[in-house]
Amino acid sequence: MADRRIKIFIYGSNIIMSVLFIIPLLWMVVSSLKPESQIFADLGSIKSLLPTNITFDNYIKAFDRIPMLKYLFNSLFYVAVIGISGLGVNSICGYALAKLNFKGKGVVLTAIIALMIVPFESIVMPLYLVVNSLSWVNTWLALIVPFIANCFSIFMFRQFFMDIPNELLESAAIDGSSPMKTFLKIVVPLSGPVFTTVFILDFISHWGDFMWPILVTTGESLRNVQLGIQTFFTLPPIFYGQIMATLTFTTLPIVVIFLLLQKYYVQGITSTGIKG
Amino acid sequence: MPNVSTQVHTGTKSNVTSIGLQKRRESITGYSFILPAVLLLMLFLLLPFLLAVVFGFTKFNLLRPDQIKFTGLDNYVLLFKDKLFYKSLYNTLYFTVVVVPVQSAVALMLALLVNNQLKLRNVFRIAYFSPVITSMTVIAILWISLYNPNEGLINSALNMLGIPKQPFLRSADQAMNSIIFMSVWQAAGYQMMIFLAGLQSIPKDLYEASAMDGANKFQQLKFITIPSLYNVIVFVLTITTIQAVKLFTQPYVMTNGGPENSTRTLALLIYQQGFQFRNAGYASAVSVIFFMIVVLISFFMKRFFRDR
Numbered sequence: 236m237a238d239r240r241i242k243i244f245i246y247g248s249n250i251i252m253s254v255l256f257i258i259p260l261l262w263m264v265v266s267s268l269k270p271e272s273q274i275f276a277d278l279g280s281i282k283s284l285l286p287t288n289i290t291f292d293n294y295i296k297a298f299d300r301i302p303m304l305k306y307l308f309n310s311l312f313y314v315a316v317i318g319i320s321g322l323g324v325n326s327i328c329g330y331a332l333a334k335l336n337f338k339g340k341g342v343v344l345t346a347i348i349a350l351m352i353v354p355f356e357s358i359v360m361p362l363y364l365v366v367n368s369l370s371w372v373n374t375w376l377a378l379i380v381p382f383i384a385n386c387f388s389i390f391m392f393r394q395f396f397m398d399i400p401n402e403l404l405e406s407a408a409i410d411g412s413s414p415m416k417t418f419l420k421i422v423v424p425l426s427g428p429v430f431t432t433v434f435i436l437d438f439i440s441h442w443g444d445f446m447w448p449i450l451v452t453t454g455e456s457l458r459n460v461q462l463g464i465q466t467f468f469t470l471p472p473i474f475y476g477q478i479m480a481t482l483t484f485t486t487l488p489i490v491v492i493f494l495l496l497q498k499y500y501v502q503g504i505t506s507t508g509i510k511g
Numbered sequence: 512m513p514n515v516s517t518q519v520h521t522g523t524k525s526n527v528t529s530i531g532l533q534k535r536r537e538s539i540t541g542y543s544f545i546l547p548a549v550l551l552l553m554l555f556l557l558l559p560f561l562l563a564v565v566f567g568f569t570k571f572n573l574l575r576p577d578q579i580k581f582t583g584l585d586n587y588v589l590l591f592k593d594k595l596f597y598k599s600l601y602n603t604l605y606f607t608v609v610v611v612p613v614q615s616a617v618a619l620m621l622a623l624l625v626n627n628q629l630k631l632r633n634v635f636r637i638a639y640f641s642p643v644i645t646s647m648t649v650i651a652i653l654w655i656s657l658y659n660p661n662e663g664l665i666n667s668a669l670n671m672l673g674i675p676k677q678p679f680l681r682s683a684d685q686a687m688n689s690i691i692f693m694s695v696w697q698a699a700g701y702q703m704m705i706f707l708a709g710l711q712s713i714p715k716d717l718y719e720a721s722a723m724d725g726a727n728k729f730q731q732l733k734f735i736t737i738p739s740l741y742n743v744i745v746f747v748l749t750i751t752t753i754q755a756v757k758l759f760t761q762p763y764v765m766t767n768g769g770p771e772n773s774t775r776t777l778a779l780l781i782y783q784q785g786f787q788f789r790n791a792g793y794a795s796a797v798s799v800i801f802f803m804i805v806v807l808i809s810f811f812m813k814r815f816f817r818d819r
Contacts, residue, residue, distance in 0.1 A: 252639070256696065362555060381555035461649075465652065468655075
């Protein structure tokens, strides 16, 4: 009897909380599909959360006013390049720190762990000067190269590779396999989960990039999707429906990636608690 | 006999050299494997960090780095007299002190709500988690609309409950709390996932044994669940604190630090001093203080919780 009551209590609380949590995003999606006047007419009633008069007008009009597809492509491109090149650079570094012996390894590992704490906000200005002196401002390089090496990713790779049995690596070495070949042919195929986890953590965190692109992209050509929606938001005339359309559109790719790789993302959070 | 000893001797010697050679080869491999990452980190993380420290003692315009002038502690003297710095520091700490316990408590509650065999638990989990994967820019813009003082969804809802319209982001008294409310909603699902992993690692027989001893659910929560989660709670508090101190996107997009500087944070101050007013030296000094606060917090959290 008591158990039953607790079960009902838990169900009830869950339903109330999840409705409260989902309302803002639901309103965003629903409003993007409504005529502007309908959004305001429905405010103050439950209809504001229900799709009435579905139309894609807001999307069509917003896409007429700003090149959303281009921004989307820009974001997908540079974030994917950071993610993929990061996998190469960070995994091999993590592997060396986990499985190879060399002088100064301890110092390098300690330095990498210590550098994890440096907040991006505290180095953003000198970093801008470094990038500027390389003449990278307003190029893809400025958006990508500084973020390829990542202390968190190196650390995650290292932790994962530590658990690979040494015998496996030694027997490969005895068979005459070079360290690089051992890494590519034996270690990488065993490490699908950690590669996926690091990639999705990196992808979601850089998908939200905002402060840095403001600084290093001056024109429209490299603008990412976050800057795009922020610019659109401040660009009169303001139509809620169109703004909600751009917001929904920006969120879609990340929802797709999340649904595909959900398991790995959650693993990444729970194993290290790290997110951009 | 002498023959044997020589043989053994030479054997060892060649082993030593081959082990030495192997070791050197492994070292070279090791260095070449870490080289790309180490070079990138030195150029784009360590160097900027050291530059921030050096720039803190100088005066120069961001656009004219060649006209840099050493000014000793001037920036720090200026900074400790600057009312706006104290205001930003206060706002940053206020946000942190409120958000960290509230968000962690909400997250723990959500984790307890979905840590069971309910059929719909995955639906609930995704509902709580959905704001986490939505980018902060999207969320900030969305909530500006929700918080709209005249035609926002929240004021309409309040109106239905008979509560008068609130100014939210337009008022110096409410702006920061509005940002806090939104931030808790956005990130609680993230901490929930960490708590959930912690809850699932508590051995089931602890609950079974205590149930046999007649413990009710509330006693189990108090005497089993919370103590078992101790390390996870410390971990969550630490990362949430460090995350909270960096508050930037929300006030940048939603209020630009206003009204009346009520939402100006340290990260926003660095950005504005450095890039809008081009005071690179001053902004660097703020960056150094900011970094020291983050280090102090993580150090303090570690000590405080270890001692207990």
